Amino acid sequence: MKVNEVYEDTKQELLNTCLKMVENDLVIGSSGNASVRVGDDVIITPSSVYYTEMKIEDMVVIDLKGEVLEGFRNPSVEWQMHLELYNTRSKVGAVVHTHSIYASAMAVLNESLPPMIDETVPKLGSHIRVSEYAMPGTKQLGTNVGTAIEERSAALIANHGAVCIAKTLEKALHLSIALERTCKIYMIAKQVGTPKHLPEEVVEDEQDLWEMMSGY
Numbered sequence: 173m174k175v176n177e178v179y180e181d182t183k184q185e186l187l188n189t190c191l192k193m194v195e196n197d198l199v200i201g202s203s204g205n206a207s208v209r210v211g212d213d214v215i216i217t218p219s220s221v222y223y224t225e226m227k228i229e230d231m232v233v234i235d236l237k238g239e240v241l242e243g244f245r246n247p248s249v250e251w252q253m254h255l256e257l258y259n260t261r262s263k264v265g266a267v268v269h270t271h272s273i274y275a276s277a278m279a280v281l282n283e284s285l286p287p288m289i290d291e292t293v294p295k296l297g298s299h300i301r302v303s304e305y306a307m308p309g310t311k312q313l314g315t316n317v318g319t320a321i322e323e324r325s326a327a328l329i330a331n332h333g334a335v336c337i338a339k340t341l342e343k344a345l346h347l348s349i350a351l352e353r354t355c356k357i358y359m360i361a362k363q364v365g366t367p368k369h370l371p372e373e374v375v376e377d378e379q380d381l382w383e384m385m386s387g388y
């Protein structure tokens with residue numbers, strides 16, 4: 173395998189993102205995964221390596237067909253989902269997939285996240301859908317997530333977790349934190365009453381803002 177030193181800094185950035193996923197309780201152990209696009213290549217986290225023990229040499233470089241170009245580990249089991257998102261959304265530069273508690277609880281309920289917080293609709297898009305169920309690590313899971321995340325920056329993955337996409341890793345991580353926080357607010361609100369959605373015309377305006385801010 174060739175060693176491409178130009179990717180060292182990006183691999184370090186990917187590792188830093190993973191550690192922040194752990195710090196923010198979005199994942200534990202080696203669960204979830206993240207990747208970043210560099211030109212026609214994708215740098216992705218390895219399969220089954222604890223983030224707290226991960227080194228930049230563990231990162232795997234693949235092309236947009238899934239061929240391993242660099243690295244001695246297997247790429248994350250969800251590499252097909254990552255590639256689906258890069259191949260269908262040409263301006264997406266980073267993917268962060270988490271198993272955060274509240275987003276996963278929504279995914280277990282198979283309940284989409286309605287537009288109800290002014291702060292998050294322009295960041296994530298309006299109704300955040302739950303993908304159709306598919307087994308982890310399958311191409312079908314990637315296809316289903318690709319459909320659920322259309323015209324959005326986030327999707328809930330049925331009985332599994334959540335995923336956010338953005339132009340940069342930093343932003344994809346930020347969106348994952350925002351998604352988890354919003355799901356938490358929604359679940360707490362549901363426990364004591366009936367959450368009220370934003371007015372329809374506001375949702376439309378904020379969805380327009382999402383288009384501007386996401387840059388897709």
Ligand SMILES: [Zn+2]
Nearest residue numbers: 204269332333
């Ligand atoms: Zn997962």
